Amino acid sequence: MDLSYTPEQQAFRAEVRAWMETHVPKEPLVTLECREGYDQHVAWERTLASGNWGMVTWPEEFGGRGLDLIQWLIFEEEYFRAGGPNRANQNGIFLLGPTIMEFGTPEQKARFLPPMARGEVIWAQAWSEPGAGSDMAAIQSKAVRDGDHYVITGQKTWSSRAAFADWGFGIFRTDPESKRHKGLTFILFDLNSPGITRRPIRQLHGDTGFAELFFDEVRVPVENCLAGEGQGWNVAMATAGFERGLMLRSPGRFQATAKRLVELYKANAESASPAAREAVVQAWGAAQAYAYNTYAVAAKIMAGGKIGAEASLNKIFWSELDRAMHRTAMQLLGAAAELKRFADGSVNQWLEGYIFSLSGPIYAGSNEVQRNITAERLLGLPRVGAG
Amino acid sequence: MDFRFSDDQLTLAESVRDYLAGTHGPEVLRRLDAEGNRDPAIWQGLADMGLTGLLVPEAQGGLGMGLVEAALIAAECGRACLAEPLVDSALVGVPWLVARGQTDGLDEVVAGTRRITVPHPINPWLADSEGAALTSVDPLRNLAVAEATEADDLLLNVGALMSAAQLVGLADAMLTQAVEYAKVRTQFGQPVGAFQGLKHQLASCSVAIEFAKPVVWRAAQALEDGLASACVHVSHAKLAASDAAMLTAETAIQVHGAMGYTYEVDLHFWMKRSWALCGAWGSRAFHYRRVEEALLGGAQPIGPEHTFA
Numbered sequence: 001m002d003l004s005y006t007p008e009q010q011a012f013r014a015e016v017r018a019w020m021e022t023h024v025p026k027e028p029l030v031t032l033e034c035r036e037g038y039d040q041h042v043a044w045e046r047t048l049a050s051g052n053w054g055m056v057t058w059p060e061e062f063g064g065r066g067l068d069l070i071q072w073l074i075f076e077e078e079y080f081r082a083g084g085p086n087r088a089n090q091n092g093i094f095l096l097g098p099t100i101m102e103f104g105t106p107e108q109k110a111r112f113l114p115p116m117a118r119g120e121v122i123w124a125q126a127w128s129e130p131g132a133g134s135d136m137a138a139i140q141s142k143a144v145r146d147g148d149h150y151v152i153t154g155q156k157t158w159s160s161r162a163a164f165a166d167w168g169f170g171i172f173r174t175d176p177e178s179k180r181h182k183g184l185t186f187i188l189f190d191l192n193s194p195g196i197t198r199r200p201i202r203q204l205h206g207d208t209g210f211a212e213l214f215f216d217e218v219r220v221p222v223e224n225c226l227a228g229e230g231q232g233w234n235v236a237m238a239t240a241g242f243e244r245g246l247m248l249r250s251p252g253r254f255q256a257t258a259k260r261l262v263e264l265y266k267a268n269a270e271s272a273s274p275a276a277r278e279a280v281v282q283a284w285g286a287a288q289a290y291a292y293n294t295y296a297v298a299a300k301i302m303a304g305g306k307i308g309a310e311a312s313l314n315k316i317f318w319s320e321l322d323r324a325m326h327r328t329a330m331q332l333l334g335a336a337a338e339l340k341r342f343a344d345g346s347v348n349q350w351l352e353g354y355i356f357s358l359s360g361p362i363y364a365g366s367n368e369v370q371r372n373i374t375a376e377r378l379l380g381l382p383r384v385g386a387g
Numbered sequence: 388m389d390f391r392f393s394d395d396q397l398t399l400a401e402s403v404r405d406y407l408a409g410t411h412g413p414e415v416l417r418r419l420d421a422e423g424n425r426d427p428a429i430w431q432g433l434a435d436m437g438l439t440g441l442l443v444p445e446a447q448g449g450l451g452m453g454l455v456e457a458a459l460i461a462a463e464c465g466r467a468c469l470a471e472p473l474v475d476s477a478l479v480g481v482p483w484l485v486a487r488g489q490t491d492g493l494d495e496v497v498a499g500t501r502r503i504t505v506p507h508p509i510n511p512w513l514a515d516s517e518g519a520a521l522t523s524v525d526p527l528r529n530l531a532v533a534e535a536t537e538a539d540d541l542l543l544n545v546g547a548l549m550s551a552a553q554l555v556g557l558a559d560a561m562l563t564q565a566v567e568y569a570k571v572r573t574q575f576g577q578p579v580g581a582f583q584g585l586k587h588q589l590a591s592c593s594v595a596i597e598f599a600k601p602v603v604w605r606a607a608q609a610l611e612d613g614l615a616s617a618c619v620h621v622s623h624a625k626l627a628a629s630d631a632a633m634l635t636a637e638t639a640i641q642v643h644g645a646m647g648y649t650y651e652v653d654l655h656f657w658m659k660r661s662w663a664l665c666g667a668w669g670s671r672a673f674h675y676r677r678v679e680e681a682l683l684g685g686a687q688p689i690g691p692e693h694t695f696a
Contacts, residue, residue: 001396001455002389003608003695009388013692070388077691252691259690262682281679284689285602285623291694292601296390303391316594368583374593375586379566382581 005074013074019051020082029085031352033209038164041088045119055093055117057247062101062109063117069298073250080252091123091161092116094247096169096188099239103186103227112188124162124191126170126213127236129155134369136171136236137180141215143172143187150174150187150225152195152218160363162211163200167191171232184232188224195219205355246298246307248364249318251291257325257353258287261332264350268332279328286321290314309377312370319360319367326354388695390601392459400459406436407467413653419470420526430471434499438473442481447493454482454545458552458607465556465664468656470527472515476502478549483542506535507542509669525659544610544621546668551603551621551628557661558596558628558635564654565589565639568646585642592635599627605695619681622674629671632661 005013029044030037048054049063057072058064067075087093093116100112115121132138141154156162156170168191175183191198195218200208227235265272265280293314297307329350330337339348361367375381392400410432419426433439442457443449457478464474480503481496495501504516510533512521518532566589569580579585606624609617636658640647647654665671681687688696 001392001604001608003605003612005388005695017692073694077694080691251694255689255691255694262689266683277679277683278675281675281682284682285627285678286598288623288694289598289602289627292390292605293598295388295694296601296604299389299391310597312590313594313597316590317598368587371587371590372583374590375580378593379562379589381566381569381586381589382578 009070009074012071013078016053016075016078017081019053020078020084023047023051024082024084028083028347028349031207031209032086032088032161033163033203033205033207035164038088041085042119042122044085045087045089045122049117049119054089054119055097058093058097058101058113058117062097062113069246069302070295072247073252073295073298076250076252077255078252080250080256083256088122088161089116089119090248091125091165091169092121095125095239096123099186099235100226102238103231103235107223108226121167122161122165124159124165124168124211126156126159126162126168128158130157133158134366137184137233139171139173139184141170141172142176143174143185143220144176145174145222145229146219148222149219150185150222152187152189152215152220154215156213156215157201158210158363159213160210162191162198162213163208165191168213169226171236174229174232181233183230184236185229186226186232186235187220188226189218189220193218193220205352246294246301246311246314248315249322251287251294254287254290254318254321254325257322258284261325261329264329264332268334271334272332276328276331279324279331283321283325283328286317286324290318290321293317309373312365312373313378315364316361316367316370316374319357322360323354323357326350326357330354390604392455392604396456396459399456400463403436403438403460403463404466406432407463407469411467411469413656416468416470416527416653416656424470424527424529426471430473431499433471433473434497439477439499440493440497441477442485443493443497444485444490447490448497449481449493454548454611455604455607457482458548458603461549461552462556462559462603465553465558465660466560468527468557468560468660472502472504472529474549474553475504475514475546479542479546480505482545483539486541504533505542506533507546507668508535508538509543509673510535510546510667523659523663525656525663527656528660528663540618543668544618547625547674548603548606548610548621550664550668551599551606551624554628554632554661554664555596555600555603557657557664558592558599558632561632561635561639561654561657561661562589562592562596564657565592565635565642568643568652572644572646579642579644588638589642592631592638595631595634599624599631602627616681616687619678619687622669622677625669625674626671626678629665633665636661 029040032038032041055064056067056075060066097116100108127136129139129141143150143152152172169188171184171186173183174185195216197214199212201210201212202208261280261283341347376383437450440449441452445451461474461478483505504513506513512530513533514528514530516531516533521530523530569585570578572579603624606620609620639654643652643654646652
């Protein structure tokens, strides 16, 4: 065990810090969940790409830097230290990118990865359907083979980024006779294809970050299928593993929130309850614990190990931590918690963050599903319904 | 930067785990409880394994290991609910003496003929100490009043760290016991462990334990490296490990149902040790305040760039 950074790692940190201090927007961007904010965030993706900081863990041949996981953690720490915006390209960097690298043909890699790295094409995910949320194997949207094309008909929903993004990915039923996990195929599609209707869904805060997608005989070339017809479930499971695993939420994000929470506490110390003070201290401890665990998992992966069902523990931990930190902030703010803008005109980021934190235990596999996975695959308890 | 144990460290921990699993099962705890709590043969076995000399310098015949190895072994002692005072003596008393240069007579410690229990004002009583006897809820803890004059911080930190390490081992063992019971106990025509009401509680224990462990290992390395911030990391570890152990103890008894309330089920030995260690070497309030003061007072740098610095 060596918990110190090498001189090279320290130099790398200094390099990231210098770039971020120069380039991170001084004012927080407008929320990603509206046209204006989306455009600002895409512009930021292109700024990141201009410094080659967009996809730091990707191999250089696909437009990345080929960094190892410790360097990635250092990058993320500095990114959040500098107050870097949320990533419009999240679905590409951590979900689809690694999936294409694992399952894609050389042609697919060359076609899709570099524009993703340059921030030119922003991707939306299209997993859920009205009848297939936590139970993703209940998917019904069909893709029927017709010559060199699939013809897609059906509906997807809760599709993150889809209100404004360029391309989407999801799984579709290519074998009409199939049931559950079989007969599904992973397909990439241009969101501007004829036959696709996007209906933005107004979220509880009033903005429209995700959307419903209606497919009416949408023709998609067969070469947009990943890993072959009928392999969709396996590909989707690998993708979901990337999402829940190490990289969806790096610790820097929560350590930055914990730091802001300490500052908020200090500014409101006189009116704060002892319970809120303890919650602030607890938040710092939990954010640190999450960071230590991530460093430990990164070291394990770098030594050739894999992250499996432990990813569910991560997802439960960070999502419930994030909600707890923002709940504490709302308590500390007291009457001001309800203000969308404070008296000085600044946006109440704690309120926005609290509302967003409520989605954390739901998206990327609800925490109830994660607890089932933990109980069944890590602890070895019998599956639900097994007699 | 490499947050992993070495293969040697893992092999050592595994060999201790196997040894204790083979020689120190629940039936031994029951026998000890019935027959006076201590058994010289168990102690001699630990000495023969080299564990009494784990932290004794090689010049005095020990293995000369450090606090990271010691924390790993303490966790195994917790997992086995070891009653003998190996942790207090070999993993807390010895490193404190070594740090002070008091290495005379450590060869007797290695041989198993001498035990060291060092009092500290934060502990009004200690297991296997010399004073007037007290009765602990933990039937295997030979508790006695301990008078201390010196409030040494290193001693306190090592004691708290090793308590935290034992607590994660205890929590692991309690979770395993609850899971094994939930697999075999059937009601309504299925194992009770198939019910999500139990699964989700047990999964929450798993989360608490798995995120307490790296805090304990980080504290061990910080203390081994002599970092000025080590006291904050030790207190953080004691809090995280205590909370994980208390949650797991309460969940484990709930999962066992009425059986969990009996002497017949093994769980109570681990649960009672957890209660005892949560308050030993600094209460939750003591350790919470140490973290709070460092954090809110500004001594502990915070933010994403300060994971390890």
